[in-house]
Amino acid sequence: MTSDIPDIVIGRLPIYLRELTRLAEEEGRINTSSHELGKRLGISSAQIRKDLSHFGEFGKQGTGYHINYLIEKLREILHLTNEWDVALVGAGYLGHALAHYHGFEHRGFRISWIFDNDPTKIGEQMDQLIVLDVTKMEQVIQEQHIKVAVIAVPANYAQEITDRLVAVGVRSILSYAPIHLNVPRGVEISYSDPVIQLQRMTYYLP
Amino acid sequence: MTSDIPDIVIGRLPIYLRELTRLAEEEGRINTSSHELGKRLGISSAQIRKDLSHFGEFGKQGTGYHINYLIEKLREILHLTNEWDVALVGAGYLGHALAHYHGFEHRGFRISWIFDNDPTKIGEQMDQLIVLDVTKMEQVIQEQHIKVAVIAVPANYAQEITDRLVAVGVRSILSYAPIHLNVPRGVEISYSDPVIQLQRMTYYLP
DNA sequence: TAGATTGTTAATCGATTAACAATC
DNA sequence: TAGATTGTTAATCGATTAACAATC
Structure with missing residues (x-):
């Protein structure tokens, strides 16, 4: 067995990563939510939460996601920690x-x-x-x-x-x-x- | 109602068109089948036939598809008859x-x-x-x-x-x-x- | 606390495939 | 004709969404 996470999910992670980076670097934001991220990308918040749930629990009820933490986790998942x-x-x-x-x-x-x-x-x-x-x-x-x-x-x-x-x-x-x-x-x-x-x-x- | 043909189907038509053009122009072929086309593209023959069936009947039992005819039809479907x-x-x-x-x-x-x-x-x-x-x-x-x-x-x-x-x-x-x-x-x-x-x-x- | 938002479940929705009668 | 292949149906498979208990 290689990995049973759907490729279509993997394909969205870089999109999330790109938008999160933009939120942090261009707009100086610290936290975001699946709702906000989804609205910016035209993706449902449920889908974002479901996608991320394949890999762990990265958010907090009530406050959403710490952007830099989620960026770090996505980089690890996608094997981008080294160039x-x-x-x-x-x-x-x-x-x-x-x-x-x-x-x-x-x-x-x-x-x-x-x-x-x-x-x-x-x-x-x-x-x-x-x-x-x-x-x-x-x-x-x-x-x-x-x-x-x-x-x-x-x-x-x-x-x-x-x-x-x-x-x-x-x-x-x-x-x-x-x-x-x-x-x-x-x-x-x-x-x-x-x-x-x-x-x-x-x-x-x- | 705009069109109830799935966008994912529309997205494959250009791939079919490109491979058909290649078959005709590079290899001088006249006819092909959903099986051959699928094998070349890593797509199941059933999916190719199903995709095309949304738009009409372009093949013949026993002999498959006349390449130039199917190219012409795909160009019409995709609005590529003019540049x-x-x-x-x-x-x-x-x-x-x-x-x-x-x-x-x-x-x-x-x-x-x-x-x-x-x-x-x-x-x-x-x-x-x-x-x-x-x-x-x-x-x-x-x-x-x-x-x-x-x-x-x-x-x-x-x-x-x-x-x-x-x-x-x-x-x-x-x-x-x-x-x-x-x-x-x-x-x-x-x-x-x-x-x-x-x-x-x-x-x-x- | 009250409001907000997560992670997850179950239901819904949609896409793919196997199979085959029809027929060239 | 016999073999090959279509177009289509029904079944299977997979993805998305709505809803909500849990909890920050």
Whole structure:
């Protein structure tokens, strides 16, 4: 048995964490309630309490949740107490944007390596990093024990890169390639394809 | 009553469409079955047939689905028979990547306008487009009847931009800002925050 | 204390799947 | 025809919600 907590519950925890962080850092708040959090996120308070109850009791009757305490607990649950080093594959426009994005900081991730196969990009500096030859990818990932990768390569390379990442131990992959990828059991994969998201919304447009 | 087809079903149709297009264009296939499509996508064949049955009968017993016919039908269902002009707000690294991304073509969308508030970016050429002053945003969107927008601005601007977009008629918004946005009923919103996705996956990492 | 809010239960609601008659 | 596959039904499975005792 791995874990019988539904994946859909796990998927909401980062949303809670993000909003709690916002409450604490942007608004200087100390406490909140499932009702307030739910109202801000468009989620029922019952669902928030039920989700959290899978992991323990983090609140107090009458006063709700101490925000920093709940943040800490969510970080533990999601394995974010240390930063994950992330390998980014693909140094095109999107890789460039990801390399320069500072939104990973303090949220559990650090892009530590960037790879590409284009000789004109290899050696280029991106933010603090140097683009490395993708032929070095396996060696670096193994030596550094990298478990998390982001794929920003064209669709026709994505499956090959995925296979190579998995082969050297990567277990969580976020792919921006507009294609379904096959991964073995035990490897988590998540997709980001703006067109898929837009197409879902245009269904509702007249 | 708007439509009683579950949103989760609508969300899978673009995935089917993408894989069908791949089957036709990359592999030159003419026909497929719910079983084959499901196997390629990690979805049960029953679910695919059930999803499609909400909209009509598109297959034939014994032979399955004619791919190009089903593609055409899915495009009609998702309102992709004409291209939607999209307004992109934010011309930073991510806006740059989106402006140069050619994955929108032939999938129902065309980024037609880019806006930013940074004087050093206004007037800059991105792909085929010129970055316009965001103060011109409302006027352009109204005149061009733009209904779809992509937000690639910092979190602290995202709600204001959203409100302004909605006020001039935008009804579908894809936001890359790492923040929950409030929109009125009748406006669809979709989010892309890589950290949220990574955090869901690290739960499963030891 | 009185008011507020939790964690949890049971009921409701909704989605997925197995199975199969129909039929190409 | 025989084999394959659809569309649909009913059963199963899973997620959400309403309600409330417990208690801060």
